[in-house]
Amino acid sequence: MRASVATRSLVGGPSLGRATLVIGGALVVFLASVVVAVGLGSVEVGLPEAIGIIGQRLGLPVTETWAATAPTILFEVRLPRVLAGALVGAGLGGAGVVFQALLRNPMADPYVIGTAAGASLGAVLAITAPVLVPALALGAGTAWLGIGLAQVLAFAGGLGAVALVLVIARQGGRSNVVTLLLTGYAVSSLLAAVVALLLVSSGRALASVVGWLLGSLGGAGYPELAVAAPLVLGGSAWLLVRWRTLNLLLLGDEAAAGLGVDLVPARRGLVLLATLVTSAAVALAGTIGFVGLVVPHLVRLAIGPDHRLLLPVSCLGGAALLVLADMAARLVGGVPVGVVTALIGAPFFLWLLHRAAGATTTP
Amino acid sequence: MPARRIRAFAPFLLILAVACQPASPSPSPPKPSMAPSAGAYPLVLTDDAGRQVTLPAEPERIVSLAPSNTEIACALDACDRLVGVTDFDDYPAEVAEIPDVVILAVVDIELVVDADPDLILAAGNELTPSAVITQLTDLGYPVLVLYPASLDQVLENIELIGEAINAREQADSLTADLRARIAAVGDAVTGAARPRTFYEVSVFAGTIYTAGRDSFLASLIELAGGDPITGDALTFAIALEDLLVADPELILLGDAAYDPSVTPEAVSARQGWGAISAVQNGRVVVMLADPVITRPGPRIVDGLEALARAIHLDRFD
Amino acid sequence: MSHLRQPSPNSPPILELSEVGFGYRRRGRPDREVLRGVSLSVTPGELVALLGPNGSGKTTLFRVAVGLLPAGSGRVRLDGRPVTDWTRREIAQRIAILPQLPTVPDGFRVEELVEMGRAPHARSRFGASAEDAEAVERALIDADAVDLVGRRVDELSGGERQRVLVAMTLAQEPRLLLLDEPTQHLDLAHQVALLATLDRLRRTRGLAVVAVLHDPALTALADPRVVLLSAGRVVADGPAAEVLRPILLARVFDISVPTALALSGGSTRGT
Numbered sequence: 001m002r003a004s005v006a007t008r009s010l011v012g013g014p015s016l017g018r019a020t021l022v023i024g025g026a027l028v029v030f031l032a033s034v035v036v037a038v039g040l041g042s043v044e045v046g047l048p049e050a051i052g053i054i055g056q057r058l059g060l061p062v063t064e065t066w067a068a069t070a071p072t073i074l075f076e077v078r079l080p081r082v083l084a085g086a087l088v089g090a091g092l093g094g095a096g097v098v099f100q101a102l103l104r105n106p107m108a109d110p111y112v113i114g115t116a117a118g119a120s121l122g123a124v125l126a127i128t129a130p131v132l133v134p135a136l137a138l139g140a141g142t143a144w145l146g147i148g149l150a151q152v153l154a155f156a157g158g159l160g161a162v163a164l165v166l167v168i169a170r171q172g173g174r175s176n177v178v179t180l181l182l183t184g185y186a187v188s189s190l191l192a193a194v195v196a197l198l199l200v201s202s203g204r205a206l207a208s209v210v211g212w213l214l215g216s217l218g219g220a221g222y223p224e225l226a227v228a229a230p231l232v233l234g235g236s237a238w239l240l241v242r243w244r245t246l247n248l249l250l251l252g253d254e255a256a257a258g259l260g261v262d263l264v265p266a267r268r269g270l271v272l273l274a275t276l277v278t279s280a281a282v283a284l285a286g287t288i289g290f291v292g293l294v295v296p297h298l299v300r301l302a303i304g305p306d307h308r309l310l311l312p313v314s315c316l317g318g319a320a321l322l323v324l325a326d327m328a329a330r331l332v333g334g335v336p337v338g339v340v341t342a343l344i345g346a347p348f349f350l351w352l353l354h355r356a357a358g359a360t361t362t363p
Numbered sequence: 364m365p366a367r368r369i370r371a372f373a374p375f376l377l378i379l380a381v382a383c384q385p386a387s388p389s390p391s392p393p394k395p396s397m398a399p400s401a402g403a404y405p406l407v408l409t410d411d412a413g414r415q416v417t418l419p420a421e422p423e424r425i426v427s428l429a430p431s432n433t434e435i436a437c438a439l440d441a442c443d444r445l446v447g448v449t450d451f452d453d454y455p456a457e458v459a460e461i462p463d464v465v466i467l468a469v470v471d472i473e474l475v476v477d478a479d480p481d482l483i484l485a486a487g488n489e490l491t492p493s494a495v496i497t498q499l500t501d502l503g504y505p506v507l508v509l510y511p512a513s514l515d516q517v518l519e520n521i522e523l524i525g526e527a528i529n530a531r532e533q534a535d536s537l538t539a540d541l542r543a544r545i546a547a548v549g550d551a552v553t554g555a556a557r558p559r560t561f562y563e564v565s566v567f568a569g570t571i572y573t574a575g576r577d578s579f580l581a582s583l584i585e586l587a588g589g590d591p592i593t594g595d596a597l598t599f600a601i602a603l604e605d606l607l608v609a610d611p612e613l614i615l616l617g618d619a620a621y622d623p624s625v626t627p628e629a630v631s632a633r634q635g636w637g638a639i640s641a642v643q644n645g646r647v648v649v650m651l652a653d654p655v656i657t658r659p660g661p662r663i664v665d666g667l668e669a670l671a672r673a674i675h676l677d678r679f680d
Numbered sequence: 681m682s683h684l685r686q687p688s689p690n691s692p693p694i695l696e697l698s699e700v701g702f703g704y705r706r707r708g709r710p711d712r713e714v715l716r717g718v719s720l721s722v723t724p725g726e727l728v729a730l731l732g733p734n735g736s737g738k739t740t741l742f743r744v745a746v747g748l749l750p751a752g753s754g755r756v757r758l759d760g761r762p763v764t765d766w767t768r769r770e771i772a773q774r775i776a777i778l779p780q781l782p783t784v785p786d787g788f789r790v791e792e793l794v795e796m797g798r799a800p801h802a803r804s805r806f807g808a809s810a811e812d813a814e815a816v817e818r819a820l821i822d823a824d825a826v827d828l829v830g831r832r833v834d835e836l837s838g839g840e841r842q843r844v845l846v847a848m849t850l851a852q853e854p855r856l857l858l859l860d861e862p863t864q865h866l867d868l869a870h871q872v873a874l875l876a877t878l879d880r881l882r883r884t885r886g887l888a889v890v891a892v893l894h895d896p897a898l899t900a901l902a903d904p905r906v907v908l909l910s911a912g913r914v915v916a917d918g919p920a921a922e923v924l925r926p927i928l929l930a931r932v933f934d935i936s937v938p939t940a941l942a943l944s945g946g947s948t949r950g951t
Binding site: 016019241244247248250251252254255257258259260261262263300304305306308 | 772779
Binding site: 041042043067068069072073076077078131132148200201203204205207208211218219221330333334 | 466467468469471472473474476477479488489490492494498501502597598599
C-alpha cells in the first residue's frame with residue numbers, strides 16, 4: 001500500500017498547521033478590531049490614553065496624561081459597547097453558519113425561523129405598554145436582576161416564536177427543511193404585523209421602538225452583558241463542537257443518516273442552541289441585520305465550507321465586523337449600527353449573487 | 364431606514380411629541396416642589412417625573428438635552444454656564460457656539476461625559492429616552508427631567524430651573540412678566556366668539572396630524588380664544604372625514620413654517636378640503652410662529668400671542 | 681419462485697430481511713405498496729447484484745434495510761438484532777449506503793469529502809486521527825481516486841465524482857456495502873475496475889456488497905449472486921447463470937426474448 005506522506009498531509013481535513021494559522025489569524029483580526037474601536041469615539045480618548053488608563057486601573061504607576069472624564073468614557077461608555085458588539089457579532093456569525101447548514105439554504109440568517117419577529121414583539125410590547133395602557137407606566141426604573149424589561153421580553157419572545165414555529169411545522173408530519181422555512185416565514189410575518197400595529201400606536205415611544213428595531217449597542221450595560229455572555233459564549237461553544245454533524249447535514253438527510261447522524265435529535269439540538277444564542281444577542285442589541293447572513297458567506301469564500309474552521313472563524317469574524325461597524329456608527333454620529341451593517345451587507349450580497357451567476361455559466 | 368429619512372423624520376417627531384403632549388397626563392406626576400428659597404446647597408428637588416434629584420452645589424456646567432431647556436437657562440442669564448446643547452437649539456444666537464451633545468435627537472453619552480456637567484436638564488415624555496436618563500443617572504450626574512404639559516407648568520419649570528441654578532430672582536421676574544402677558548391675551552379675547560380652529564401640524568403620507576385631544580397645543584388654542592379641533596390622543600392623527608364633519612372656521616398651517624410648499628392656495632386645492640368653511644371663506648393662515656408655539660420654553664408666550672392674533676386679529680392692534 | 685443460493689460460508693448473515701413489506705400511506709387512497717414479502721439474506725463475503733426495472737423497489741429496499749424507512753410488515757435484522765434496536769451510529773458503522781442521487785455540497789475538496797465517510801467511527805472531537813487518515817487513503821486507492829486528491833468536488837466530471845463518492849463509502853469501512861447504481865457515469869474501464877475492486881474486497885476483507893446494477897452484462901465480470909426484483913417482489917435469487925435466463929429477463933424488464941438473449945450474453949446461458 002502506498003503510504004505517501006504527501007497524501008497523508010492532505011487527507012483528513014485541515015492540518016494542525018493550517019488550522020492554527022486560520023484561527024490565529026481570525027483571532028488577531030478580532031483583537032485588532034477591539035483595540036481600534038476602544039481607541040476611537042466621539043471624544044478623543046485614543047489608544048495610548050486607553051492603555052494608560054487600564055494600566056493605572058491595574059495598579060501600575062502611570063502618569064496621568066488624560067482628562068478626568070476619560071476613564072469614565074472608556075470604562076462606562078465605550079467598553080460595554082465594544083464588548084456587546086463582540087458578543088452579539090460572535091453569536092450572530094455562528095448562528096448564521098448553523099442555520100445555513102441546517103436549512104441547506106445560503107439565504108438563511110439566524111432570524112429566519114422567527115427569532116427576530118418574536119423578539120421584536122416582546123421588546124416592542126415592553127416599550128409601548130406604558131403608552132398604550134397608562135396604568136402600566138413602568139418608567140425608566142423597571143428592571144429585573146438589573147436588566148430592562150425589554151431585554152427580558154425580547155429573549156422570551158425569540159425563544160417562544162421559534163417554539164411556536166417548531167410545533168406548527170411538526171403538525172404536517174415529519175418536519176423537513178422546506179416546511180420549517182415556510183412556517184418560519186409565515187409566523188414571522190404574522191408577528192411582524194402585530195409589531196407594525198404597535199408601532200403605529202406607539203405615540204411618544206415611537207423613537208424608542210424604531211431605535212430598537214434598527215438595533216443598537218448603546219443599551220447594553222454590564223448587568224445585561226453579564227447575563228448574555230454565558231448564553232452566547234456557552235451556546236456558541238456547544239455549537240462549535242458539533243462541526244461534524246453540520247458537515248454531514250450538507251450531504252442531505254439521507255446521506256447524513258447513512259453516516260450515523262440521528263436526524264431528529266441532531267437538528268433539534270442545533271436549532272435550540274442556535275436560537276438560544278440568537279435570542280440572547282437580539283435581546284442585548286435589537287435586530288441587527290446582515291451580520292448573520294453575510295459573515296458566513298465571507299468566511300466560506302475565504303477559507304472553505306468545512307465547519308471545523310468555518311464556525312470559529314465566523315464567530316470571530318462576526319464579532320470583528322460588528323465592533324468595527326459600531327465604531328463607524330459612533331464616529332458618524334446618531335446612526336444606528338443596523339444601518340451600517342446594512343450598508344456593508346447589501347452591496348456585498350449583490351456582489352455574491354453576481355459572482356454566483358457567473359459561476360454557473362462556467363463548465 | 365436610510366440616514367436621510369431619519370434626518371427628515373426627527374424634527375417631525377420632535378414637533379409632534381412636544382406639541383401634542385397631553386395637558387393633563389395620567390398618571391399625573393407630582394408637581395415639582397421647591398424648598399423655601401434659601402439658596403442653600405445641597406438642594407433636593409423633585410422633577411416632573413417624580414424623581415428626587417440632589418444638587419450638591421450651585422451648578423457651573425449645565426448640559427441641556429432639549430431646546431426648551433436651553434432657552435429657559437439662557438433666559439435666566441445662565442447661558443454662559445451651558446457646556447452642552449442639542450443640534451436643534453437655535454435661540455438665542457449664543458448657543459451656536461456651545462458644543463452639541465445631542466445629534467439628530469440621539470444623545471451621545473461620550474460627549475455628555477466629556478463635557479463634565481454638574482447638572483443635566485433632560486426632557487420628559489420620552490423625548491430624552493428613559494434608557495438614557497437611567498444611564499446618566501447611573502453615571503452619577505444630577506438629571507432634572509422637565510415635562511411641562513400646560514402653560515402653567517412651563518412657568519413652574521422656569522421656577523424649578525431657577526431654583527436649581529440659584530437664579531430664583533431672574534426666574535420670578537421672568538414668570539411675573541410672562542403671567543402679565545398671558546393675562547393680557549386672556550383679557551383681549553374675552554367675550555369673543557370662539558371659532559372652530561384647526562391647527563395643522565403636518566400632513567404626512569396621507570395622514571393628517573393635529574393637536575391631540577387634551578394636549579398642550581389644544582390648551583394653547585383655547586387660551587388664545589379658539590375652539591380647537593383635535594385628533595387622537597395617542598397618534599395625533601385625524602381622519603379627513605372627521606375633519607370635514609368638524610368643519611373648522613379657521614385653519615392654521617403650522618407646517619408652513621418648515622415647508623414652503625404648504626400655502627393657503629395649495630391647501631385649498633387639496634382633494635375634499637374645498638368643502639371646509641375655512642377654505643371657502645379664505646381663512647387659512649400661515650403660522651410662521653410654529654417653532655415657538657411648539658417649544659415649551661419662555662418664548663411660548665410669544666407663541667400664544669401669535670395664536671391669539673391669528674384667531675382674533677380684530678382684537679389686537 | 682426458486683431461491684437457489686450459492687453455497688455461503690457458515691457465518692451468520694449480516695443483513696436479514698424476512699417477508700418485508702413496505703407501502704407509502706396516502707390519505708383517502710389505498711396505500712402505494714412498494715415492497716411485498718421480500719426475503720433476502722446477505723452474509724459476509726457475498727457479492728449480490730440487485731437487478732430490476734425502475735420502480736421495482738430497489739432504492740426503497742436499501743432504505744428499509746438500514747432502518748431509514750420502517751418496514752410495514754416482516755422483520756429486518758442486522759447482525760441478528762432488529763434494525764430498530766441499533767442506534768444510527770451503530771448502523772452506520774456496519775452498513776454504508778451509496779445513494780443513487782447524492783447531494784454534493786459546494787466547496788469541499790476530494791479528500792475532505794472522503795473523510796466525512798469516517799464520521800461513524802470518528803473518535804476525536806477536533807479532527808482526523810491517524811487511523812482515519814489511513815482509512816481515507818486506502819479508500820482513495822481502492823476507488824481509484826488518488827489522482828483526484830486536492831481538487832474541488834464540484835469541479836469534477838460525473839465519472840470522477842462517482843469515484844470520489846465510492847471512496848467516501850469505502851472509507852466508512854462497513855461490513856456491508858449497499859451501492860445504488862454505483863456504475864452510473866463511469867466509463868467502461870472504470871466500471872470494470874470498480875467491479876474488480878468490489879470482488880477483491882469481498883474476497884480479501886469479507887466485505888458484503890449489494891450493488892444495484894443497471895446492466896445485466898456487468899454481472900459477467902464478477903459472477904455474483906443475482907437477485908431479481910420486480911414490482912416489489914423477489915422474482916429470482918441465485919447464481920447469475922440461473923437467474924439471468926432470457927425468458928425471465930424478458931418478463932421482468934418488459935423486453936423481447938431475442939433482446940434478452942442478446943443482453944444476457946448468448947449461448948452459455950440456458951433458456
